[in-house]
Amino acid sequence: MYIGRRLVLSVFVLLGLSIFIFTLSRVIPGDPARLSLGPMAPQWAVDQLRERLHLNEPLPVQYVIWLTNAIHGDFGESIVTKRPVILDVITFFPASLELVLLSTIVSTVLAIVIGAISGRRANSWFDNAFRLFSYIGIAVPTFVWAIMALFLFGYVWKILPTMGQLSTNIAPPPTITGMMGLDALLTGNITAFLDHFRYMLMPAFAMSIGRIAQEARILRSGFIENLKKDYITAEVSYGIPERSITFKYLMKPSLIPMISILGMDIAASMGGSFIIETIFNWPGFGRYGMWAMLNKDLNAIIAVVVIIGAFFAISNIVVDLIIASVDPRIRMMERGA
Amino acid sequence: MRSTWPLPFYIDPSVGTDGASSTAEYNLYDALIRIDFDGKTIPWVASKWNSSVDGMTYDFWIKKGIKFHDGHEMNAEDIAWSMTRFITLGTGRAYVLTPFVQNAIARNATVVRFTLKSTFGPFVSALNTFYILNKDLMMQHLKAGGQYGTMGDYGKEWLTVNDAGSGAYKVKKFNMAEKLVMEKHKDYFGGFNAMSPDIVEMIGTTEAMTVRTMLANKELEISDNWQSMENLKEIKKIPGVSIAASMDVSGGWYLMLDVKKAPLDDVHVRRALAYCFDYDQLTTTLFPDTVQMVGPVNTRLPGFNPDVFQFHRDITKAKAELALSKYATNITKYKISLHWCAEVPDEEKGSMLFMTNAAEIGIDVESVKTPWTSMVQEASSLETKPHIMYISAAAAYPEAGSLLINRYHSKQALTWWQNEALLNTTLDTAMEDALKTVDYNTRMAKYKAIQKDIVNICPSIFMFQAISYRAFPDYVTVPYVKYGKFEKTGSLGNVYSYQGSGGMEFRLFEVNRLVTYAG
Numbered sequence: 001m002y003i004g005r006r007l008v009l010s011v012f013v014l015l016g017l018s019i020f021i022f023t024l025s026r027v028i029p030g031d032p033a034r035l036s037l038g039p040m041a042p043q044w045a046v047d048q049l050r051e052r053l054h055l056n057e058p059l060p061v062q063y064v065i066w067l068t069n070a071i072h073g074d075f076g077e078s079i080v081t082k083r084p085v086i087l088d089v090i091t092f093f094p095a096s097l098e099l100v101l102l103s104t105i106v107s108t109v110l111a112i113v114i115g116a117i118s119g120r121r122a123n124s125w126f127d128n129a130f131r132l133f134s135y136i137g138i139a140v141p142t143f144v145w146a147i148m149a150l151f152l153f154g155y156v157w158k159i160l161p162t163m164g165q166l167s168t169n170i171a172p173p174p175t176i177t178g179m180m181g182l183d184a185l186l187t188g189n190i191t192a193f194l195d196h197f198r199y200m201l202m203p204a205f206a207m208s209i210g211r212i213a214q215e216a217r218i219l220r221s222g223f224i225e226n227l228k229k230d231y232i233t234a235e236v237s238y239g240i241p242e243r244s245i246t247f248k249y250l251m252k253p254s255l256i257p258m259i260s261i262l263g264m265d266i267a268a269s270m271g272g273s274f275i276i277e278t279i280f281n282w283p284g285f286g287r288y289g290m291w292a293m294l295n296k297d298l299n300a301i302i303a304v305v306v307i308i309g310a311f312f313a314i315s316n317i318v319v320d321l322i323i324a325s326v327d328p329r330i331r332m333m334e335r336g337a
Numbered sequence: 338m339r340s341t342w343p344l345p346f347y348i349d350p351s352v353g354t355d356g357a358s359s360t361a362e363y364n365l366y367d368a369l370i371r372i373d374f375d376g377k378t379i380p381w382v383a384s385k386w387n388s389s390v391d392g393m394t395y396d397f398w399i400k401k402g403i404k405f406h407d408g409h410e411m412n413a414e415d416i417a418w419s420m421t422r423f424i425t426l427g428t429g430r431a432y433v434l435t436p437f438v439q440n441a442i443a444r445n446a447t448v449v450r451f452t453l454k455s456t457f458g459p460f461v462s463a464l465n466t467f468y469i470l471n472k473d474l475m476m477q478h479l480k481a482g483g484q485y486g487t488m489g490d491y492g493k494e495w496l497t498v499n500d501a502g503s504g505a506y507k508v509k510k511f512n513m514a515e516k517l518v519m520e521k522h523k524d525y526f527g528g529f530n531a532m533s534p535d536i537v538e539m540i541g542t543t544e545a546m547t548v549r550t551m552l553a554n555k556e557l558e559i560s561d562n563w564q565s566m567e568n569l570k571e572i573k574k575i576p577g578v579s580i581a582a583s584m585d586v587s588g589g590w591y592l593m594l595d596v597k598k599a600p601l602d603d604v605h606v607r608r609a610l611a612y613c614f615d616y617d618q619l620t621t622t623l624f625p626d627t628v629q630m631v632g633p634v635n636t637r638l639p640g641f642n643p644d645v646f647q648f649h650r651d652i653t654k655a656k657a658e659l660a661l662s663k664y665a666t667n668i669t670k671y672k673i674s675l676h677w678c679a680e681v682p683d684e685e686k687g688s689m690l691f692m693t694n695a696a697e698i699g700i701d702v703e704s705v706k707t708p709w710t711s712m713v714q715e716a717s718s719l720e721t722k723p724h725i726m727y728i729s730a731a732a733a734y735p736e737a738g739s740l741l742i743n744r745y746h747s748k749q750a751l752t753w754w755q756n757e758a759l760l761n762t763t764l765d766t767a768m769e770d771a772l773k774t775v776d777y778n779t780r781m782a783k784y785k786a787i788q789k790d791i792v793n794i795c796p797s798i799f800m801f802q803a804i805s806y807r808a809f810p811d812y813v814t815v816p817y818v819k820y821g822k823f824e825k826t827g828s829l830g831n832v833y834s835y836q837g838s839g840g841m842e843f844r845l846f847e848v849n850r851l852v853t854y855a856g
Contacts, residue, residue: 030710031717037428038354042435045427052484080345081513082352083497092514147546155550162550163542164515168339169853281542283514291345294680296710 010313021305030296036079076299094178096284107208111215119223137213146206163281222254263319267312338534341561344541349496350468351429366468366502376836392456392775404524405471406507413443418472456773463734471501505844516540532847562805580830582804583817586637588731592798593756605662607795611648612655626827630799640737640784676707677727716753726756737784757796814847
């Protein structure tokens with residue numbers, strides 16, 4: 001019931017988002033038909049395309065036409081790629097998802113380890129060093145980390161590849177999910193998987209630095225806060241081992257705020273991936289979205305925003321479910337409701 | 338062979354017109370004719386052609402044995418169908434031919450006839466970007482329900498990531514957000530250089546650090562031409578990497594002055610601006626190794642008039658011209674807006690220089706950074722056009738007329754091609770007459786006369802002809818270096834001029850290094 005309620009609410013959110021972005025995209029200067037066909041295309045071709053794109057209809061009519069088609073999976077044609085937007089989504093979205101998933105795994109694991117140590121050893125040298133790192137990690141933009149990583153690992157030390165998804169001397173796996181690493185695993189191509197993993201390291205690392213800093217800080221704060229609680233003092237006085245206190249009694253309640261942020265971070269990573277994808281020539285959804293914005297590709301703009309919005313909604317639902325499984329008080333509240 | 342290019346680019350010959358798309362299309366497809374290294378039109382798929390006396394019909398004979406990538410032999414029907422598709426879609430470079438071509442029919446298996454709506458003197462050379470598609474293959478990939486009746490979508494969707502060509506290379510794989518991978522077409526009738534690459538990758542990135550790193554790691558055989566001078570200077574320090582430039586042989590950079598908008602509606606004000614501009618600083622400091630334009634047409638285009646007047650910086654003459662204008666006493670009341678393209682940051686340098694120079698004679702110029710989409714929209718109306726637009730323009734086929742008609746004919750007055758809005762019927766008539774002239778020498782003479790008239794009106798500041806620097810490792814021989822004409826030694830490397838495809842014909846490259854490709 002909880003999931004159902006959240007899903008229904010998400011639909012309304014997405015509808016509102018689509019109306020907003022639909023209107024906004026039509027306010028941006030530039031004739032999408034002229035932009036699509038080029039400045040030298042004859043006027044009759046431009047007029048014809050305007051008719052096909054329903055650009056001469058009133059805005060509400062245009063929206064209803066779009067919505068009716070979108071419900072059937074037809075987001076129209078992209079003026080940048082010159083093919084159905086849904087094809088572009090199928091091609092580019094998995095590549096971004098793969099990066100976001102890896103950066104999420106990396107950032108979550110490291111944030112938990114660093115945040116726990118830092119919280120447990122507050123004001124130690126480790127904690128002080130981490131706090132300095134966290135300021136830098138949050139303040140420095142992702143693209144700076146990306147360029148620094150490229151410079152160090154690709155140019156100076158030459159230990160990681162600089163761009164693309166796979167070495168030229170390795171055959172790519174067949175496309176199943178669109179996520180090359182997963183496709184390589186599913187087809188048993190370990191060589192391709194390991195090679196592809198090398199290509200993912202730098203972009204995923206650049207994506208995760210800021211997140212590690214932020215999430216670890218939140219976990220650290222949770223630890224410090226909960227350490228003051230009476231039940232912890234009681235456990236210490238009972239002689240319960242420190243490890244048990246840390247991982248069994250402190251970790252769960254401290255994780256909850258971090259997990260909440262995690263949901264937002266995942267969605268933000270998807271939306272902000274374009275800069276990483278541009279620097280590392282990663283053929284992802286963020287880059288596609290950037291083309292759409294710059295070329296006033298109306299159909300693609302709306303599709304990108306709505307899909308990222310849906311991704312945001314789903315990731316937050318998943319995060320809420322995780323929180324509910326971690327925190328029994330929330331499950332009881334739901335049952336009571 | 339790996340090369341870098343800006344994204345997105347297209348491989349459908351009816352779509353892409355930018356440099357990357359043009360390069361891909363040139364290598365995937367063939368045209369009836371070609372432009373050779375010296376700028377002459379030579380037979381390619383066609384073995385010969387002739388035209389009727391009135392220039393209204395052209396017959397082309399097709400060479401035998403030219404194979405498409407799927408093994409099918411090219412015939413006249415493929416050409417007729419391709420032309421019908423080209424002018425029906427009307428996109429890409431079709432604008433060159435759609436006003437003139439009535440239809441195309443296959444007279445038999447080896448002769449195709451084009452019938453024109455009106456005489457078009459440059460018709461043959463204008464076929465240089467009309468590419469021939471495999472009709473049978475295309476017919477298998479038409480998407481039903483498209484806007485072209487029985488032809489569906491005319492194969493547009495399929496051609497976004499596939500090819501139907503006969504060119505030296507064929508598409509192996511194309512991920513539009515990453516790279517185009519092409520492999521050799523072993524049955525190519527035009528042949529290959531001995532060390533030409535078997536696989537070519539057009540990689541979609543121009544990021545400075547990425548390109549530099551790839552060159553240093555020997556992961557790149559030729560860079561794109563969008564690298565900044567600063568990055569090229571760093572690249573030059575990499576051992577084993579050379580830099581050479583190809584000169585723009587078809588167009589140039591202009592400051593387009595709106596002659597309908599005060600105070601630019603006075604020719605003396607326009608001449609004053611032309612006299613005050615520091616062309617030397619432009620071509621030596623801001624854009625090193627470039628060449629100042631001589632009139633409205635690129636110096637390498639057939640039909641260029643070397644005798645037209647060329648402006649040079651002369652503040653005395655600038656002030657004298659201003660004194661003759663009707664705005665002499667109140668020029669300071671006018672703020673002239675100069676819009677430059679936000680997506681080309683280098684334009685700001687030229688814009689600031691012009692602003693500074695204009696201020697020396699009391700003319701207030703405001704430099705405005707404008708997104709390209711806005712510039713296109715602004716140009717479409719007399720009310721919204723800025724005083725000056727900073728834009729480059731190039732000829733679609735190798736004749737001065739191509740540039741003149743797009744830049745100065747009234748039909749282009751409300752497009753980004755022509756911020757000047759000349760709307761000069763005398764010039765229009767002269768240009769139309771020149772294009773109708775079938776005799777080559779007479780046509781060239783007419784182009785030259787038109788250029789003189791344009792310079793007298795001074796509707797533009799004719800800035801410079803660009804050069805394109807590319808970096809490549811020493812084990813690569815680049816066509817424009819090997820076959821081009823040496824022009825001069827530039828600040829970063831030698832500068833060459835090369836007609837035809839701009840020196841990026843992949844079958845003419847020589848790559849003396851083995852890189853294993855398993856894709």
